[in-house]
Amino acid sequence: MIFGRSERGKPPVEPVTLKILVAGGFGVGKTTLVGAVSEIRPLRTEELLTEAGRPVDDTTGVERKHTTTVAMDFGRITLREDLVLYLFGTPGQERFWFMWDELSEGALGAVVLADTRRLEDCFAAVDYFERRSIPFLVGVNCFEGSARYPAEAVRRALDLDADVPVVLCDARDRESVKEVLIGVVQHAMAHAAGRRGALTS
Amino acid sequence: MSADGQGSSHWFDDEAGPVVRPYAMTRGRTTSPGQHRLDLIAVVVTEPQAQNPEADPTLAPEHVEIVGLCRQAPQSVAELAAELDLPIGVVRVLIGDLVHAELVHVTRPVPPAELPDESILRDVINGLRAL
Numbered sequence: 001m002i003f004g005r006s007e008r009g010k011p012p013v014e015p016v017t018l019k020i021l022v023a024g025g026f027g028v029g030k031t032t033l034v035g036a037v038s039e040i041r042p043l044r045t046e047e048l049l050t051e052a053g054r055p056v057d058d059t060t061g062v063e064r065k066h067t068t069t070v071a072m073d074f075g076r077i078t079l080r081e082d083l084v085l086y087l088f089g090t091p092g093q094e095r096f097w098f099m100w101d102e103l104s105e106g107a108l109g110a111v112v113l114a115d116t117r118r119l120e121d122c123f124a125a126v127d128y129f130e131r132r133s134i135p136f137l138v139g140v141n142c143f144e145g146s147a148r149y150p151a152e153a154v155r156r157a158l159d160l161d162a163d164v165p166v167v168l169c170d171a172r173d174r175e176s177v178k179e180v181l182i183g184v185v186q187h188a189m190a191h192a193a194g195r196r197g198a199l200t201s
Numbered sequence: 202m203s204a205d206g207q208g209s210s211h212w213f214d215d216e217a218g219p220v221v222r223p224y225a226m227t228r229g230r231t232t233s234p235g236q237h238r239l240d241l242i243a244v245v246v247t248e249p250q251a252q253n254p255e256a257d258p259t260l261a262p263e264h265v266e267i268v269g270l271c272r273q274a275p276q277s278v279a280e281l282a283a284e285l286d287l288p289i290g291v292v293r294v295l296i297g298d299l300v301h302a303e304l305v306h307v308t309r310p311v312p313p314a315e316l317p318d319e320s321i322l323r324d325v326i327n328g329l330r331a332l
Contacts, residue, residue: 014246018325043283043284045283045289046289076280080324085328085329182329185326186326
């Protein structure tokens with residue numbers, strides 16, 4: 001989708017952009033999932049943070065201030081010339097959650113990627129999206145060597161609401177990831193319809 | 202700065218380094234006039250009249266690069282940050298400058314807390330199926 005200078009005179013198409021978040025614990029396969037469907041190699045975008053020493057009112061704290069980088073990997077899927085979907089992997093560490101607020105603003109929905117060997121790693125993400133009423137789906141990444149559990153067992157273990165979809169997936173497999181993303185959008189539609197219904201009844 | 206002679210070495214330590222360099226491009230500014238909070242997926246589009254930004258002495262090379270990249274194809278804030286290898290905060294300031302100078306405009310993504318039209322969501326599902 002490159003518009004060369006030869007096309008001067010014709011204004012470039014300004015696409016509608018949408019985003020879906022990919023959350024989950026460290027090493028669960030977030031970037032792998034993004035890479036499986038992205039038309040670009042997952043890109044990394046960074047933000048610098050300054051962490052002032054604590055306590056804040058300690059003036060010597062300035063000398064101890066240091067910076068950290070929060071990295072987010074993201075990918076892009078051009079669905080149509082005028083419709084582009086971005087996938088953002090959320091930073092794993094909990095102390096970077098303020099970045100999640102920015103990321104989740106205006107997001108269509110989210111995938112919480114789970115590994116059954118370390119299910120507790122995704123508790124925090126589930127909590128986060130539940131509290132903010134952001135539609136999400138749990139994708140159980142079926143790693144080789146991890147026991148397969150039925151989706152219902154995962155739902156119980158995570159104490160999910162009945163309407164939250166749980167799907168088994170393979171984060172490396174394009175078709176599998178496509179299904180996961182379609183599931184997120186369908187769930188977001190149902191979620192929106194439910195809300196509208198609640199408002200009008 | 203402290204008077205004991207330690208001040209300058211603190212300032213130049215490795216940890217301070219990355220803070221200084223990227224924001225030097227923005228002349229230390231962390232916000233820009235007329236800068237709305239730019240979403241990561243807000244799309245930057247070069248204005249047709251921005252023909253020769255290189256000739257503008259007020260623009261940094263990074264400004265010129267953004268104008269050039271977004272002339273070829275509109276790009277999101279996140280993509281520009283990755284392409285220029287700059288922190289998002291820095292890119293936001295640079296884009297704000299360019300909006301102010303009317304060299305680019307920024308399309309606003311769907312407002313937060315509002316889902317896009319159901320028809321758009323259907324298009325997304327169909328688009329994903331067709332991949």
